[in-house]
Amino acid sequence: MFINFVVLFLLLGLRSEASQQDDIDFTYNGFQGVDMSLDGVAQITNDGLLMVVNTSMQQKGHAFYPHPIHFMNSSSGSVFSFSTTFVFAMFSEFAVSDPGMAFIIAHSRDFSSAWPSIYLGVFNKTNNGNSSNHVIAIEMDSIQNLEFDDIDSNHVGIDINDLKSVDSAPASYFSDQENRYVNLTLSSGRTLQLWVEYCGVQKQLNVTLAPFEVPKPKTPLLSFNIDLSPTIVDPMFVGFSSSTAVSKAPHYVLGWSFKMNGKAKDLTLSQLPKLPRMGPKTEPRIFTIGFPVIGASFMLMSIFIIQIIVARRKKFAEVYEDWELEYGPQRFKYKDLYIATKGFDDKELLGSGGFGKVYKGILPTSKVEVAVKRVSHDSRQGVKEFIAEIVSIGKLQHRNIVTLLGYCRRQGELLLVYDFMPNGSLDKFLFNQSTTTLSWNQRFQIIKSVASALLYLHEEWEQVVIHRDVKSSNVMLDKELNGRLGDFGLARLYDHGCDPKSTHVVGTFGYIAPELCKTGKASPSVDVFAFGIFLLEVACGRRPIQFHESEERLVLLEWVISSFNMGVILETADPKLEMNYEVEEMELVLKLGLLCSHSIPTARPSMRQVMYFLEGEASLPELRSLNGSLFFTAEGTGDDVSIWFPYHMSAVTPQSSIADSLLSGGR
Structure with a gap:
């Protein structure tokens, strides 16, 4: 009886612990006096703002709820439902924004090896994309990075162990009154609110964004079906990560609410701390100090931009002469072909031969698949006549001819653009x-x-x-x-x-x-x-x-x-x-x-x-063999007419001499 009582007591204790775990619920209307696990440049200001990163450049910061959270339902092996909402603001010093910030759920709070800037203080070049990361992030990204397939420079994305988002959308919210999506600018310094909700039953992750003063829209910005159980490894930590690059761009969280197995409580917006005034006050010294600094900066920036433009033009420089003006529609820009073939990447190589290499490409504007052949040429020897014939051939229209769409000339090479044939060449x-x-x-x-x-x-x-x-x-x-x-x-x-x-x-x-x-x-x-x-x-x-x-x-x-x-x-x-x-x-x-x-x-x-x-x-003329020569019978007569290879193919004739005879016209 005593043993049964002890077992019952332990089971009730475990059930009580699980119940407490399931009911994790906190709401911070400001962070004054709140116990947070901070690292990097993250800090809580005297006004109660959670500053994830400050005005330092190339820095990162993290702020976590200090206690681990169990997301997994041990009995079913699935992830519990959870919900969170927070109010944030991101400032940018320049027109070119800093990367942004992210809400993260991670197996560890140690992000010492993570990189700032485009890696948001979450990953680095080595571990980005590794399934062993066990990181779920909702990124608010204000830079378009082609390495991560970003859709634009102002988007919200769902990241699973990788900065290549599994789903993303331009920063916006659905206005129920206007019945349309309204664009938002993440790095404008405007106060915004974000909701993240996961349904463990339906395995659906919803992300909703809206201005601070607008009630939560009924239509989420992102709605993605995903089972988080492969990524979750209990226990997990929840919090925020942010980083800076080249500008002084502080990122703030004004309030935060979180709940397991239920809807996170609404934040009391009137109780949230106020954002500080960004930028210096206008002083009379602006005329003596500010303008010269701005002028010098503008000059340096102009020189830098000019250098970039010159280098870019040199990279995409083409050979273009007056006589080619009439061939405008058949002339492609080298830049378009460079982009289409991903910089003539070897991965896009379709084949090569004595006359050049052929690459697969997708034209950036029309999205048409093409084959681009690079051929060396000497612009001093008859290239005008050659181009004229190339353009003329481009007018051929026949179902059994690969269409020659046009050409491009750049320095010592000629590029010919054809329709793309998905099955390649017959010889293969x-x-x-x-x-x-x-x-x-x-x-x-x-x-x-x-x-x-x-x-x-x-x-x-x-x-x-x-x-x-x-x-x-x-x-x-x-x-x-x-x-x-x-x-x-x-x-x-x-x-x-x-x-x-x-x-x-x-x-x-x-x-x-x-x-x-x-x-x-x-x-x-x-x-x-x-x-x-x-x-x-x-x-x-x-x-x-x-x-x-x-x-x-x-x-x-x-x-x-x-x-x-x-x-x-x-x-x-x-x-x-x-x-x-x-x-x-x-x-x-x-x-x-x-x-x-x-x-x-x-x-x-x-x-x-x-x-x-x-x-x-x-009917094909009937062929006959006589003394090693081939004959056919002329149609309408009974006469044998010898028209074939006037040499004998005896057993003693070397094959090489026969080939030489063929190639020389063999009489």
Whole structure:
């Protein structure tokens, strides 16, 4: 019986302690004589104000309710409901505000390692974002810090172990009379009141802000659903943290009320202490001392601002000449492209090659996703003509062409801006083992898309456009995996019916037509040759030229011709397809690839003929092999016409000599 009595007594004691814990309730209408745990520059003034930080620069201060509080319901494992409200005022000496202050619930009162300024005296650069912090903060922040993804320089936010707020909103309150949100300025020195309420059942955290003289609005500023139990580690401490940066900006708390498991009592506003008068009284000496100091400060500030402006202009300096004025709509500002690509961050890099690097970007004004290619250029050598052609190409409108939106010139580089293609380039799907394999149907549709784009460039636009760099890495895939021909950085234009001018031999090794090395003239047949190699790439899943460890090179075109001569051309099909393809379509693509990549330009079909073959509107000439040479039967006759590679592919002919013959026009 005695033992039962002792157990009952202990249980009643524990229940009484829990009841006392659940009923923690305090209200401070001013802090005169109140026991608070203070550190840093925090102090209670003679007038009863809680000054969390004073006019010192780069300082921090903390003020806590001195006793630990148990927030956790041990039986359910959830957090009790709680409510608090406080009246505060934040002053700023300059137009550029100091960071602000925060109401915090923390597992420890030791913030000696926290940093002032933008870290609000709560975190530092090392521990910011750590789940081990066990800190909940309601920040009143008057500086926009992009590092923390702040929405503006005057906001209220909910922070969980991190200064990147889980929810935030511009400082304002909902006026029930005007039925709209009214803006407030946190650092104006105006007296404001904030309510923080957490419902443990609904797991909802509400934050409400209003001017000192306005009753609590019915609509909160922030309402965020969150379970605080992972962050709460009993016991916890409640209080305030604040810090300064470069200005003398005191932050005050005039009154504070808190309650567990209930609504915090309303503060008696008439009993709250008065704020001190900020700033010195106007004295006659202002004319002899104040104005010179202000003038000197203004001059120093002006010099500082001018230095910033000059440095900024130098950073974003562009090459801009009078003749470019007519290209206004196609000319992008370097600053916009710099912001869009996050300073050309490597994390935004989409790919790189011999002609430059390509970055993903989001234009700051329109929020349109783009791809930005950086290409080195010499502004003294034909750049005017090159830009003119770039702008002309920007007028191309076709569903299978990646739109060139415009350009920008800066110092020694040219930036080309394209539509962004979310699935990247085709070569990644063909040659990257970790990427999803495209089905034959998808590949055949991409082939027809690229052929349609080249037909448009060669015959259907107002000028003849020679792409000069047709290859799988320049075929982009949109979100539906439709093929689009892109990268017109090497393209050249001339009028229909005119003879193309000679130019430098450019392109990618393995795709360059043999005659280009001799004449230097880029005609549509140059693109047809590259398109033929592209067809073999897509069908065979191989690059045009592959080098083995023995430094022996395998030329894709030679291999397919050899396989055709042996009657096993289908054995060149990409093994990743596992023979899941239409045999007729595969044979058509392989033979059409051979026809388009003929060493004699006049023997290649036009892109219109290519489209006829692909759409089944015309039959591909029948190819036959005789003594190592390829023949086709001319349509409408029974005569064999030899138009193919006038060299023999015997077993003793080295592959390297065949490749050299192809690249030199091989007669």
